[in-house]
Amino acid sequence: MSPGNRPKVVICRDMGPDVMPLLMERTDLDVVLWPENRTCDRAWLMENLPGAVGVLGMFPSQVNSEIIEKAGPSLKVVSTMSVGYEHIDLPVLAKAGVRLGYTPDVLTDAVADLSVMLALMAGRNVGETLEVVKNSQWPKFTWSPFSFCGPQLSATERSPTRTVGFLGFGRIAQATLARLVPFGITHCLYTGNPSSQADPTLDQSLAEKFKLKGVRRVDNDTLARESDILFILAPGGPKTYHVVNEEFLKKMKKTSVLVNTSRGTLVDSNALAKALKEGWLWGAGLDVVEGEPNVTADHPLVKEPRCIVLPHIGSATLDTRVGMATLAVKNLLAGIAGETMGAELDLSRA
């Protein structure tokens, strides 16, 4: 059979030996694979799209009308190996009748792990203490009873309560909360979708589920004021743009830590740098920064000693990335076959 007679799928990235056989064994498909170990060129993508039924990838830029039109009416499915879809023009896909597969859930545990790690690192002054060792200052360091001491994540006899706050309370937030319970967390605050109402019965059942003294849906002000550890775990986009700004940060406890493992746009970087410099809060742990990856050593947050900045590695574990890639391939194949996908975004209201 000539390639022309087989349905064409365009794969923007090799996904490794654990995953690629799922595609390569499908001899009924014409699999067009970007051969290099980097994100595919847009020119290569445009050249190969015409006539494709499916396209899978980490995309080099916006998946917009230009791309959808280039593929033409044959296109049935776009499959993205990501939980976010800010890079995809949903109304364009909806109008063209193209289905969208994505990879939520499978990265929940990896991001929850990283969230707990960043909360610990921000409280324990790991930015400064790692430098002490790397800069050969350990031998000369004058020990004192309170050197490097910051707030303790675990509750203690002297301070037996801990309140954890979540801006956004989806799967990753709840997986993070579950991990924190044995550290002695006693109370949980969270913000809900403004279109819904607070539900004290739900909060009571959550408190029982997580064995906490209290769980409460609150407004952003209360969240900022009362949290000892505050996790930003809400979607990006215009509705949450800079929700953590100067006004928000000024309300936080001086001993609190802020963790952002969702999207950089939720936090005003300059405001956070100022807040850390002036001690409005204790420390911060960020896996995401607005404008990433264009974040360099002179970025105000990278320069702050009490700020940990990681290069967006929330889902970066072998297990999770293989899981994401596998789901993305299966979404693609299901979409082509007109079957139910493992994870499909509902575009009916896009």
Place this chain on the structure above:
Amino acid sequence: MSPGNRPKVVICRDMGPDVMPLLMERTDLDVVLWPENRTCDRAWLMENLPGAVGVLGMFPSQVNSEIIEKAGPSLKVVSTMSVGYEHIDLPVLAKAGVRLGYTPDVLTDAVADLSVMLALMAGRNVGETLEVVKNSQWPKFTWSPFSFCGPQLSATERSPTRTVGFLGFGRIAQATLARLVPFGITHCLYTGNPSSQADPTLDQSLAEKFKLKGVRRVDNDTLARESDILFILAPGGPKTYHVVNEEFLKKMKKTSVLVNTSRGTLVDSNALAKALKEGWLWGAGLDVVEGEPNVTADHPLVKEPRCIVLPHIGSATLDTRVGMATLAVKNLLAGIAGETMGAELDLSRA
């Protein structure tokens, strides 16, 4: 009353405004306090010891016969603000009838927090990823599906079991284990005191307590071979010297991480550096290193990108250090009064 008539206590370090009033309000005592914000000079200590009933501190060097003899027969108690007592000559104290107060337990949670943090940091390649950001390499970084990917602490659908191992299974180990349970840990291995026997009934009750599929006391070989995450949490001293050596490290899983938050002497630094370089295990997180604080940037472990080295901050949180200092003062005062101490080391077999 002249100072000479009041019992003298020598305090080697100011312990801050939360703690010092406990001493300073005791006008019945002659409190002699080292005035500087560093460990006291030995010369100052020797000058002030004669006639003291108690001495409290972080000590400038070995508490040995020279110190005990210098204080003279008036000395009733030595109080150390530490959980370890390797710096104190126990037989000398026992022979002189001097009691020893120390500060165990109160730092359990702080060290357990740090142990979990280091396990996460070692698995998630935080040494390398922090450098990517600090060295301005993030913008130029070629993303690939498996960049920075290491083992995931949390269990996943693809790999649903996780075995955590403890070399030493005291309070800190068990507090660490409790924190790891909601990460999806399924099995726990530990080494016990050679003078006692394995006890399957105890192991069964531990499995039920921690809600694990299995808890098993094992020998060092099995511990090295089967642990996904291995914590070193045993006392220092000659009996445990270099127990983690080349032979031990060669048996470890290539995807495993090693965490040491107890004493540096348990790990052969050169062997661990070689093991990391050659990939015998995935990564390591160390709060202690043999020969500390004389550990500089050219130390083989500080140079290893997969090794996180922190400058012994296990107990360094405000809550815990205030708790330790408070206990140390109370031990001192109880010892002087001939009362039961909050935490006294039994010297009867020293």
